[in-house]
Amino acid sequence: MWELKEYRIAGSIGEAVAMMRRGPGKGVYIAGGTDLFLFPPACDYVVDINHVGMSNIARTPDGDLFIGAAATLHDIATCPLVTGFAGGLVSAAAAHCGNRPVRTTATIGGNLCNALPSADLAPALLALDAVCYIADEDSQESLPLEEFFTGPRRTVLDGRLLVGIALSAASGGWRAAARRLTRSAEDIALVQVAVALEIDGDRVGAARIALGSVAPVPMRAMLAEALVEGELIANLDPDRLADAAAIAAGECEPIDDHRASAEYRREMVGVLTRRLLASVLAGSTDTSPGTDNEGGAA
Amino acid sequence: MKIVVKLNGRNREWEAAPGATLLSVLRDGPQEPRMTSVKRGCETGDCGACTVLLDGQPVNSCVVAAARAHGHAVTTIEGLAGDPLMTALQAALVEHAAVQCGYCSPGMLVSLYHLLKECRAAGTTPGDHAIREALSGNLCRCTGYVKPVAAATAVAATLAAVGRAEAGAR
Ligand SMILES: Cc1cc2nc3c(=O)[nH]c(=O)nc-3n(C[C@H](O)[C@H](O)[C@H](O)COP(=O)(O)OP(=O)(O)OC[C@H]3O[C@@H](n4cnc5c(N)ncnc54)[C@H](O)[C@@H]3O)c2cc1C
Numbered sequence: 056m057w058e059l060k061e062y063r064i065a066g067s068i069g070e071a072v073a074m075m076r077r078g079p080g081k082g083v084y085i086a087g088g089t090d091l092f093l094f095p096p097a098c099d100y101v102v103d104i105n106h107v108g109m110s111n112i113a114r115t116p117d118g119d120l121f122i123g124a125a126a127t128l129h130d131i132a133t134c135p136l137v138t139g140f141a142g143g144l145v146s147a148a149a150a151h152c153g154n155r156p157v158r159t160t161a162t163i164g165g166n167l168c169n170a171l172p173s174a175d176l177a178p179a180l181l182a183l184d185a186v187c188y189i190a191d192e193d194s195q196e197s198l199p200l201e202e203f204f205t206g207p208r209r210t211v212l213d214g215r216l217l218v219g220i221a222l223s224a225a226s227g228g229w230r231a232a233a234r235r236l237t238r239s240a241e242d243i244a245l246v247q248v249a250v251a252l253e254i255d256g257d258r259v260g261a262a263r264i265a266l267g268s269v270a271p272v273p274m275r276a277m278l279a280e281a282l283v284e285g286e287l288i289a290n291l292d293p294d295r296l297a298d299a300a301a302i303a304a305g306e307c308e309p310i311d312d313h314r315a316s317a318e319y320r321r322e323m324v325g326v327l328t329r330r331l332l333a334s335v336l337a338g339s340t341d342t343s344p345g346t347d348n349e350g351g352a353a
Numbered sequence: 354m355k356i357v358v359k360l361n362g363r364n365r366e367w368e369a370a371p372g373a374t375l376l377s378v379l380r381d382g383p384q385e386p387r388m389t390s391v392k393r394g395c396e397t398g399d400c401g402a403c404t405v406l407l408d409g410q411p412v413n414s415c416v417v418a419a420a421r422a423h424g425h426a427v428t429t430i431e432g433l434a435g436d437p438l439m440t441a442l443q444a445a446l447v448e449h450a451a452v453q454c455g456y457c458s459p460g461m462l463v464s465l466y467h468l469l470k471e472c473r474a475a476g477t478t479p480g481d482h483a484i485r486e487a488l489s490g491n492l493c494r495c496t497g498y499v500k501p502v503a504a505a506t507a508v509a510a511t512l513a514a515v516g517r518a519e520a521g522a523r
């Protein structure tokens with residue numbers, strides 16, 4: 056039983072932050088609670104943020120996608136605005152999380168704020184240049200998602216509230232694909248790779264390669280991206296893709312644990328990055344992560 | 354804290370600890386009657402024995418705060434007794450020998466009820482994949498999944514036939 060003194064239900068974003076700052080003692084925000092009830096932190100009160108108007112999903116006039124932090128994984132998995140964005144990369148990642156009843160209450164904000172290296176939404180969002188909107192009592196901030204995570208289970212928030220995430224519509228549109236290796240379908244990922252390329256005629260515009268479960272935080276392989284970004288597609292032959300993949304493998308910092316060795320994880324970052332780059336360049340937008348176990352990737 | 358819910362269609366007031374899960378309040382009380390169809394299994398959101406409907410959507414009540422239900426509707430098997438779709442699903446599980454110890458059955462029935470209701474509203478018939486997906490959060494240690502899937506498939510086929518007959522009659 057989670058020993059809480061108080062369950063506070065906020066009615067607005069401002070009220071949520073004020074309730075958090077008010078004390079006495081220590082508080083945490085609660086959205087779906089699917090992470091919190093598994094490992095209840097020692098605290099005095101929770102602030103429920105399910106009724107503050109942060110569950111919205113919207114396309115802006117310039118085509119960007121905004122997802123409120125309290126939007127549920129089920130909504131993200133099924134909302135046409137998300138399934139129709141970047142080949143459905145984000146909705147596929149959400150559809151894969153947990154099981155149907157978990158997705159009813161689990162939120163995107165909880166997935167990111169819990170800040171596990173293996174958070175399943177993180178690679179897809181990082182690959183699409185996600186920007187986080189954060190609210191404090193009397194200030195607002197936005198910052199790129201890659202600056203949001205500061206370590207395993209640690210973020211920049213410090214009592215502030217994640218309000219939502221915006222994904223930029225690349226001018227030529229994103230083409231994207233992702234893969235997630237696991238021991239079994241419901242286990243935490245061993246390696247996650249998401250690739251998004253902006254195709255601009257015969258060139259690659261922006262190139263994004265995002266990795267999960269292979270470093271203290273979800274990360275981008277920026278050196279590998281640089282090898283692909285701005286290139287003529289004709290120049291991106293298999294050797295060049297193999298080079299980019301090898302660089303990505305060098306950029307990650309995996310650990311050994313009971314699921315897999317660091318060496319295996321690093322190797323798989325290379326394999327998946329190479330295959331995903333090739334399949335995205337070939338025009339495939341396969342975003343069905345997680346259905347493959349080891350060896351069956353891309 | 355005081356929690357006001359619509360439980361199985363009736364307004365209720367619960368007195369619950371701020372850190373209580375929906376599962377503990379439904380199953381353990383203190384308020385009567387206790388909803389003992391809601392089973393306690395893993396308490397980690399994995400097994401689905403505690404599945405109930407929150408505003409018509411399936412949730413694992415062991416990882417949902419009781420307070421989350423404040424102002425919302427909670428439905429358990431008790432509230433669906435006599436509902437024609439639920440009755441058909443229960444009969445099909447029995448007919449297909451999909452119930453051994455039965456500990457997983459209420460959770461499976463809630464998941465399947467939700468799926469078939471959603472499909473009926475959308476005018477679709479769930480295929481094998483959709484049925485398996487709907488049951489992916491319900492673990493069964495005795496029977497396995499082939500028989501529950503067969504039972505759900507049979508009910509889905511009946512519903513589709515009824516739908517066609519109704520469309521023909523119009
Ligand atoms: C059975 C099961 C299977 C799961 N499978 C997966 C899986 O496959 N992949 C995966 O990635 N995860 C999985 N999870 C973990 C979890 O469901 C997800 O991480 C989920 O998205 C968490 O969201 P939540 O709203 O439930 O978070 P909560 O538990 O409500 O919160 C998690 C943390 O984030 C903080 N927080 C939440 N929202 C905000 C906000 N807006 N601003 C600031 N802080 C906030 C909370 O204070 C807390 O510290 C699983 C969980 C279960 C129980």
Ligand code: FES
Binds near residue numbers: 393398400414
């Ligand atoms: S008891 Fe809730 S999912 Fe197992």
Ligand code: FES
Binds near residue numbers: 454455458496
């Ligand atoms: S019948 Fe015993 S767990 Fe399913």
